[in-house]
Amino acid sequence: MRAYHEKRHYGSDLPISVLQLHNFSFLAHWHNDVELIYVKKGEIRVGINSENWLLKTGDLAVCSSGDIHYYDGRDLESEIILVIFNPRLIGSPSGWPGDVHLVSPVIKNAEEPGGSREKLTAQAAILIERMLAEVSEKPKYYDTLLVGLLYELGGSILRFAPTEPIDPRRNRRLGSGRQAMREVLDYLEAQCFRPITLEEAARQAHMSVYHFSRTFKSTTGMSLTAYLNSIRIDKAEELIRTTELTMLDIALECGFTNVRTFNRAFRQFRGRAPSSLR
Template identity: 30%
Template structure:
């Protein structure tokens, strides 16, 4: 039986989802499936097993599973002791950052898992409290949604990935397992898009700088990020447009042009899709 692809409908500006302390029963689990997002599962209570990439792992309290994007997996909770777990899902660009020269990459633990085909971590009991604290902090930020909650969640996620990278099983992994998220040309393209979503160019220009064909660039980019190049660039441009709407008195047409939108109709459609508001309504509501 072919695995199914699990769909997600996340905000492209903040591709993150959290299910905190969900109770898992066998009748509410997906069959063999995969998805573009990276997944982390932490077991709070219960027992069961986890099928990940041709291997079956036993799971119990304190176990943690790292599932890179497009990895086939399936959970099997125990009928007697249902699993209580926290699962978080995110797209790699959410945590991608420039190297600071110390050979650390935020996705180092996932690179180890994929490279060694070892997807289960069993942190020491002394590490459980710290992991659970960060998961709870993300859940609380998601529930309250106070100013800056997305930034707070991203910071907690980065801290969690750093703590996992320092676990002995990950820290001792060969350096080759920590080569970063995707090929170097994808990481450079993401940096270009993040720094200048207006001037970074379209698919053909990005592919040209990467020295790959546009079709190959598009396929690899979608497989690694879960988004098309156009959707990703538009999301970054809309973030800039939101900032300009609040930080300047420029008229909306000038802001649309400054953010790379060639027509007002397209700008309004994309802005409403992201925020649920027109640009004017957003400016008026946020400045009220």
């Protein structure tokens, strides 16, 4: 699980990634690119901004530019396909969808049997599977076909998913709150090597402790302490694999006060002792 403001780097000049993932988990993060989630089978918990859902087979979700989102596949079985792309690829450099707002970022497959949403998820499944095949096999002119499939997928979402006109005042209000949380996530990533209290994090967000605690939990799916420990464990795992530092040095370097606390947190998030990586 990784955190923070993700600045995506694509493996080619084509700014799109199509990934199939098993039992995926990923800490709350945000980026300017659009992210589409299709559940091929099973179940996965997904949070987008301050809401969360249990997505099931056939469900589709859309993370627009700047949305804070996370994945929690713990204790669940799932196969998902992620389509992540820069919106300029389909002519929307300032974000997609540009002139309307999706009523909900989640399109549930089973909510409307035989209706427009079921038609959308069925069509999305075909298009996303084709996109995955094109990226995996890279046949001749796959990049041209990939962009065409993306246009068709985007058009299908806008045709069949409920949308509403953009309300500038509502957007400003929501945008302000999301910006505050994005700044907090960046702050935690930069400062996680030292103790950070709930009061300090709340000040960064310009919120009361009570309001911040509730907002942070609904946005990230976990408490501030758990979120910080997740970031610290990610950093510790990298140091264990790439350096010869002692476990004590690694624990202190990553913001833990002692080895015992470090070992306990590592077992909680990785299910094994940190020493098992060496």
